Amino acid sequence: MHLADLKNTRRTVRFDQSRLTIEDIVDIAHGRAGAALSDDPAFRAAISRGADFLDQLLREDGTVYGVTTGYGDSCTTTVPPELVAELPHHLYTYHGCGLGENFSPAQTRAILASRLASLAKGFSGVSVELLDQIVRLLDAGLLPLIPSEGSVGASGDLTPLSYLAAVLCGEREVWRDGEQVPAEQALREAGITPLRLRPKEGLAIMNGTAVMTALACMAHERAEYLARLCTRITAMASFALDGNAHHFDEVLFSVKPHPGMQRVAAWLRQDLPTDQWERNGKRLQDRYSIRCAPHVIGVLADTLPLFRTLIENELNSANDNPLIDPVGERVLHGGHFYGGHIAFAMDGMKNTVANLADLLDRQMALLVDSRYNHGLPANLVGATGSRAAINHGLKALQISASAWTAEALKLTMPASVFSRSTECHNQDKVSMGTIAARDCLRVLELTEQVAAALLITVRQGVWLRCRDYPEAVPHAALARMQELLSEDIAAVVEDRRLDPELRVLLDRIRNQEWKLYA
Structure with missing residues (x-):
C-alpha cells in the first residue's frame, strides 16, 4: 500500500493507557486507520516518569537488569558505567539473525502498533520520543524488513523486534512504497532523525510479545x-x-x-x-x-x-x-x-x-x-x-x-x-x-x-x-x-x-x- 493510501484513513487509533481492540490493530495493519500518540500532558508525563526514574537509579549507581547488567544468562555481568549507553545498540545488533520470508507490510504495521500499545502503558521506562518515533514510521510508511523466523516466544520476540529497534536508529532496511530502501536513507528523506536509544529502550522494544500478538x-x-x-x-x-x-x-x-x-x-x-x-x-x-x-x-x-x-x-x-x-x-x-x-x-x-x-x-x-x-x-x-x-x-x-x-x-x-x-x-x-x-x-x-x-x-x-x-x-x-x-x-x-x-x-x-x- 502506498503512503498516500495510508494517509487517506477513515479514523485514527489513539495510543495511551486506554484499552485497544483487535479491530484497532487490524485497521492500522490494512491502512483503514492511522496511529497517533495521545497528546494529553498527563499521559506524556506518566511515560516520562519511568525514564526519569531510571536516570535517577543510574545516578545513584543502582543495579538494573539489562541497563547496568548483561542480558539473559549474562545478568551477572556488570556493565561499566561508561559503556551503559552502548548496551542497547549491542542488543539489537547481535539479534540481527532472523531468516525466512519477511513479514508482509500489513503484518509489519500490526507489529509496530502492537509494540506501541505495550510501551504506551507506561511501565517500560522509555521516553516519549521513542513512542513518537514508532508513530513517525507508521505515518511515513517506513516499515522495517522483519524476517519471520527466529523467535521462540520468550524472552519475547527478541530477534524479529530487533529489526524494529535497528530501524528506529537508522539501521538495516525498510519497505517504502513497495521498495527496499536502507533505513538511514529512508529516515533522512522523510525528515526523521535516527534515535540514540536510552539505557533500557533496546530491551523495552525487543523484550515483548508484539509479533505474536499482532499476528x-x-x-x-x-x-x-x-x-x-x-x-x-x-x-x-x-x-x-x-x-x-x-x-x-x-x-x-x-x-x-x-x-x-x-x-x-x-x-x-x-x-x-x-x-x-x-x-x-x-x-x-x-x-x-x-x-x-x-x-x-x-x-x-x-x-x-x-x-x-x-x-x-x-x-x-x-x-x-x-x-x-x-x-x-x-x-x-x-x-x-x-x-x-x-x-x-x-x-x-x-x-x-x-x-x-x-x-x-x-x-x-x-x-x-x-x-x-x-x-x-x-x-x-x-x-x-x-x-x-x-x-x-x-x-x-x-x-x-x-x-x-x-x-x-x-x-x-x-x-x-x-x-x-x-x-x-x-x-x-x-x-x-x-x-x-x-x-x-x-x-x-x-x-x-x-x-x-x-x-x-x-x-x-x-x-x-x-x-x-x-x-x-x-x-x-x-x-x-x-x-x-x-x-x-x-x-x-x-x-x-x-x-x-x-x-x-x-x-x-x-x-x-x-x-x-x-
Whole structure:
C-alpha cells in the first residue's frame, strides 16, 4: 500500500493507557486507520516518569537488569558505567539473525502498533520520543524488513523486534512504497532523525510479545469471517445436495446450549427456510458434513470470544522485563514476555480453522460424487449430450482442495508443546507463541483456498440443481449469493483452467467483500 493510501484513513487509533481492540490493530495493519500518540500532558508525563526514574537509579549507581547488567544468562555481568549507553545498540545488533520470508507490510504495521500499545502503558521506562518515533514510521510508511523466523516466544520476540529497534536508529532496511530502501536513507528523506536509544529502550522494544500478538489479531479477524463464509457455503451445499433444512431446527438446537453453534444454526435457517424443504423423497438424515456443520463451525464460533479475550489482554499488557514502577520507585523483574496465552489461542484457533477445511473438503466430496449428490452429474460436469464424455468438470479441483486440506490438518500439531531450553538454560521454558501464530496464519491461508474451491463448487452445484430440477428455487439469501458468485465465476460447461477464478475469490475472501449475516 502506498503512503498516500495510508494517509487517506477513515479514523485514527489513539495510543495511551486506554484499552485497544483487535479491530484497532487490524485497521492500522490494512491502512483503514492511522496511529497517533495521545497528546494529553498527563499521559506524556506518566511515560516520562519511568525514564526519569531510571536516570535517577543510574545516578545513584543502582543495579538494573539489562541497563547496568548483561542480558539473559549474562545478568551477572556488570556493565561499566561508561559503556551503559552502548548496551542497547549491542542488543539489537547481535539479534540481527532472523531468516525466512519477511513479514508482509500489513503484518509489519500490526507489529509496530502492537509494540506501541505495550510501551504506551507506561511501565517500560522509555521516553516519549521513542513512542513518537514508532508513530513517525507508521505515518511515513517506513516499515522495517522483519524476517519471520527466529523467535521462540520468550524472552519475547527478541530477534524479529530487533529489526524494529535497528530501524528506529537508522539501521538495516525498510519497505517504502513497495521498495527496499536502507533505513538511514529512508529516515533522512522523510525528515526523521535516527534515535540514540536510552539505557533500557533496546530491551523495552525487543523484550515483548508484539509479533505474536499482532499476528494473532490478524488471525482472529480472518477466522471470524471464515466461520460466516463456511456457514453460507454449507447452506449452498445443502441446497445443491437437495438436503434437509430440518437438521437446523430451532427447537433441536435449543437443547444443546452452545451459543456459537446455535448462532450458526440460526444463520443456516435464514438461508434454508424449513417450509420450502419438506418434500417427499428426501433422505431422512443428511451425511455428517451437512447435518453436523453447525457443530463443526460452532466450535470456532464458541471459542472465538475466548481467543479474543486472550489476545486483547496480551495486546493491552506491559510485557517486557523488567518493568518500571515510577510511582512506587521499584524495578520489577518478572516474565511478562512469556507468550503462553497467545500460543494457546493460536494452537486452538488453527485446530478449529483446519476443521473447517476438513468440513468443506467432505462437502465437496459429496457434491462431485454422483453416488451421493442426489441426481447431479458426476464431478458436476456442466456439458450435456455427447460433449459430456470429454469433460471432467471439477475433478481436479477436488484433488487440489483435498491437498490444501491435508496440509492444513498437518499443521495442527500444537507448537506450544515444543518448548526448547535456550540461552544457557536461562530461557529454559519458552512459549513458541510466534511459531504457533505463523502456523495459524498458514492454516487460515490454506482453509481460505479450500473455501475458494468450494465457492466454485457450490456455485456450480446450485446452478445444476436449478437447471436440472426447475422446482428447486433457492431462498433469497442464497439466490443473491449465487448472483454475486456468478459475477466472478461462469458456469463450468466446457473444461477450463480455474486458477484465475480461484485467485479472484481469494481476494474477495481476504478483503471480506461479501457481507454475510447480521
